[in-house]
Amino acid sequence: MPFNRAEPSPLLPFNDDLALGRAMLARIKEGLADWQRAHGRKLTLMEVCGTHTVALSHSGIRDALRPWVDFRSGPGCPVCVTDQEDIDAMLELATLPGLTVTTFGDMVRVPGSRRNLAQAKAAGADVRIVYSPLEAVDLAQAEPQRQIVFMGIGFETTVPTVAAALRKAVEEGLENFSVYSVHKLAAPVIRQLLQDPELKLDGLILPGHVAAITGRRPFAFVASDFSLPAAVTGFAELDLLGGIQDLLTQYHEGSARVSNCYPRIVREEGNRKAWNLVDRYFTQGDVRWRGLGLLPDSGLVLRPEYRRFDAQQRFPLNLPPAHLPPGCLCGEVLKGKVLPFDCRHFAKSCTPVHPVGPCMVSGEGTCATYYKYERREG
Amino acid sequence: MCLAVPAKVVRILNDFTVEVETFGNHARVNTSLIEQVKLGDYVLVHAGFAIEIVDQDSAQESLALWREMYAVQSS
Ligand code: SF4
Numbered sequence: 278m279p280f281n282r283a284e285p286s287p288l289l290p291f292n293d294d295l296a297l298g299r300a301m302l303a304r305i306k307e308g309l310a311d312w313q314r315a316h317g318r319k320l321t322l323m324e325v326c327g328t329h330t331v332a333l334s335h336s337g338i339r340d341a342l343r344p345w346v347d348f349r350s351g352p353g354c355p356v357c358v359t360d361q362e363d364i365d366a367m368l369e370l371a372t373l374p375g376l377t378v379t380t381f382g383d384m385v386r387v388p389g390s391r392r393n394l395a396q397a398k399a400a401g402a403d404v405r406i407v408y409s410p411l412e413a414v415d416l417a418q419a420e421p422q423r424q425i426v427f428m429g430i431g432f433e434t435t436v437p438t439v440a441a442a443l444r445k446a447v448e449e450g451l452e453n454f455s456v457y458s459v460h461k462l463a464a465p466v467i468r469q470l471l472q473d474p475e476l477k478l479d480g481l482i483l484p485g486h487v488a489a490i491t492g493r494r495p496f497a498f499v500a501s502d503f504s505l506p507a508a509v510t511g512f513a514e515l516d517l518l519g520g521i522q523d524l525l526t527q528y529h530e531g532s533a534r535v536s537n538c539y540p541r542i543v544r545e546e547g548n549r550k551a552w553n554l555v556d557r558y559f560t561q562g563d564v565r566w567r568g569l570g571l572l573p574d575s576g577l578v579l580r581p582e583y584r585r586f587d588a589q590q591r592f593p594l595n596l597p598p599a600h601l602p603p604g605c606l607c608g609e610v611l612k613g614k615v616l617p618f619d620c621r622h623f624a625k626s627c628t629p630v631h632p633v634g635p636c637m638v639s640g641e642g643t644c645a646t647y648y649k650y651e652r653r654e655g
Numbered sequence: 656m657c658l659a660v661p662a663k664v665v666r667i668l669n670d671f672t673v674e675v676e677t678f679g680n681h682a683r684v685n686t687s688l689i690e691q692v693k694l695g696d697y698v699l700v701h702a703g704f705a706i707e708i709v710d711q712d713s714a715q716e717s718l719a720l721w722r723e724m725y726a727v728q729s730s
Contacts (some may be wrong), residue, residue, distance in 0.1 A: 287711060288697060297718075300725035328658050383704075409703025421698065425720040434657030437688050438702040446669075472692055487658035489699065489707045515721065541714040542707050551706060583716050633677060641658070 288541075291513035301518040302341060308525035309345035321347045321477060322524070323613050325467060326353030326484035327641030328512055331375020334650035336514045342521075349613030350646075352566065353484055355431045356383045356639035357611050361599035362637075365389045365461045367428050369594050370457070371402035376592070377420070379413040379426035380456075382406045383639040385634065390599045410442035417446065417454035426588040429458040434486045434557065436460050436577055438549035443558045443586060457588040458578055459564055463487045464495045465575040466566065471503045476613055480524045481507040485516070485539040492547030493537045500533040511539040517551050521641035567635070602650050605634035609645050617647040624648055659701035661709050664692050675700060 290297070312320055324330055330350045333339040339348050352358050367388045371378040385394050385404050394404060409415050410427055418424040429439050441454060446454040470476055483496050488509045499507040504529035510520030520538045527533060528602055537543050555577070564576025579587040601608070605627070606620040617623045617636070627633035629645055636642035656686055662675035662682070671687040675698065685704045698705035722729060 286661070286663065286697070288709065289713055294718075297721055297725060297727045300727050301721065304725065351677060351703075372687055385690075409685075411703055434659065434701055434706065437706065438704045441685065441687055441704065484657065486699070486701065486706075487657050489659075512708075519717070519721065531716065541710045541717065548688065550690065568663065 279306045281597075283440075286390075288462055288513075291515045292510070294359055294515065298514055298518060301515065301522060305518060305525060306345070306523055307343070308522070308529070309342065312525070312528055313345050319345055319347045320476050320479050321349060322480050322482060323349045323351045323470075323478050324409040324482040325353040325463065326482075326487070327357070327639065327643070327646075328486070329353070329484070329510070329517070331641050332512045332514075332517060332642055332647050334646050336517060338514070338517050338521075339651070349478070349616075350610065350643040351613055352569070352611045354434070354611065354636070354639050354643070355461065356387060357389070357607060357635045357642050358461055358466075358566050358568075359384070359459055359635065360429055360567050361390055361563060362596065363457075365391070365596055366589075366594055367404075367457065368392060368394065368397040368402065369590065369596060370426055370592055371397055371404045372400050373424075373592065375422070376424040376426060377405060377416070378426050378428055378507045379405050379407045379416060381408075381430065384428060384430060386527065386638045387635045388602065390596075390631065392600075410439045411445065414442045414449075414451065414454055417451050418449065421453055424453050424455070424592075425432050427454070427456045429456045429460050429462035432461050432484070432487050433490045433552075433555075434484075437490060440554040440558050443583070444554065446586065448584075455586050455588040455591050455610070456579065458559070458576075459568065460559070460577040461536065461564060462492075462561070462575055462577065464498070465572060466569065468497070468498065468502075469572055469575070470567065470612060471499070471505065473612070477506065478613070480505060480527075481522050482517075483507050483509045483522075483535070485509055485511045485543060486537070488537075488543045488547065490548050490551050492545050493535060493543060493545075494545060496535050500535050506531045506533045507535045508538045509535065509543055511542065525625070530629070550574050558586075568611055602633045606632040607636040607644070610636050617644040617651075620644070624652060657701060659699045659706060662700050663696045664694055664696045664698060667692075667694065673698075673705070675705075
């Protein structure tokens with residue numbers, strides 16, 4: 278097939294306008310140096326989203342700003358925040374006869390309390406990786422004699438895609454499709470973190486793709502309740518710089534607001550169509566988080582009228598208590614309290630090939646990102 | 656937490672499916688979560704779905720504003 282050179286995307290400059298990037302970076306460095314002179318310490322910013330963790334490292338911005346900024350990752354990597362009990366449940370479900378667990382790629386490599394996926398497979402487990410939740414519904418249609426469970430992890434960005442899969446399963450009257458919902462909500466967990474007196478943050482870089490669905494408003498409490506400057510930020514290099522520059526402007530003015538620095542994607546009210554679909558099938562509920570425990574109203578569970586699609590109801594399990602990998606600090610890493618370097622396993626007994634905890638498994642886990650980009654020689 | 660990439664709509668396949676292109680790769684995405692798209696729109700793709708339409712006017716405004724603020728010519 279002849280290769281048709283596509284016209285360059287009008288969005289490309291967000292990633293490759295070097296002159297603009299350099300000018301922004303230079304201005305940011307000046308602003309940060311001023312801030313440091315005034316406060317006598319580094320600025321501490323949390324990037325809540327795992328995709329931001331990767332983008333800050335990959336772009337070299339974390340490194341370029343190292344003298345002035347201490348970036349802390351937050352609880353925004355779906356695989357990492359999934360509680361050990363839910364990982365165990367996934368592996369256990371998969372060994373039930375006639376049942377297939379479907380999930381996103383990274384999930385299958387997280388070690389369970391008693392066994393990993395390879396061992397579960399040896400015990401007959403059937404786990405299949407899907408790219409989209411719709412593929413799980415297709416599988417349920419193609420194999421009506423099997424029960425297909427979709428392991429629903431992810432934040433507000435992902436849940437509409439699961440809701441769309443449920444809509445299809447409901448419309449098709451599928452009896453063999455269900456969802457194990459451990460979906461998480463970003464705003465409640467951020468509120469929880471900000472109430473922790475041990476965590477001292479000067480500002481937040483908020484998840485642009487969550488806000489694409491929810492809008493900016495659910496994050497307004499960061500400024501109104503905690504007087505903390507924050508910026509809803511995109512993921513290209515200029516987006517990251519634009520978000521940081523906005524925070525600097527807020528420090529300069531002595532103000533605290535939640536700015537929308539990603540207006541080409543994020544609308545004030547978000548994507549109502551997507552959220553209305555979520556609302557049809559899901560309702561807010563208490564869910565378990567790694568490192569944080571059970572947080573009230575911090576997740577999405579199936580509405581009572583759709584309980585028949587709830588894998589936790591359909592296949593009740595009686596699991597022994599989960600135990601965490603000894604020494605793994607994932608639960609503290611995802612609260613921004615420690616860095617991967619503080620973990621004795623990091624880059625020694627824990628590597629992407631032999632991960633001990635989920636933060637080293639997921640491509641957007643903080644440990645995996647630091648392993649790939651942030652290790653220093655000597 | 657939510658890797659999503661912008662891609663250009665190059666074919667409308669039916670009411671809720673379009674073909675998109677990004678860096679020469681083509682894929683089908685479901686558009687049932689967004690408002691009506693047209694050829695040439697850019698959509699944000701996540702897990703096989705378009706989850707938002709990129710507001711191109713806003714994109715160009717951001718770039719123009721930054722270029723003015725930082726006194727950098729368009730490249
Ligand atoms: S390096 Fe490995 S063991 Fe240590 S916190 Fe990260 S994932 Fe856990």
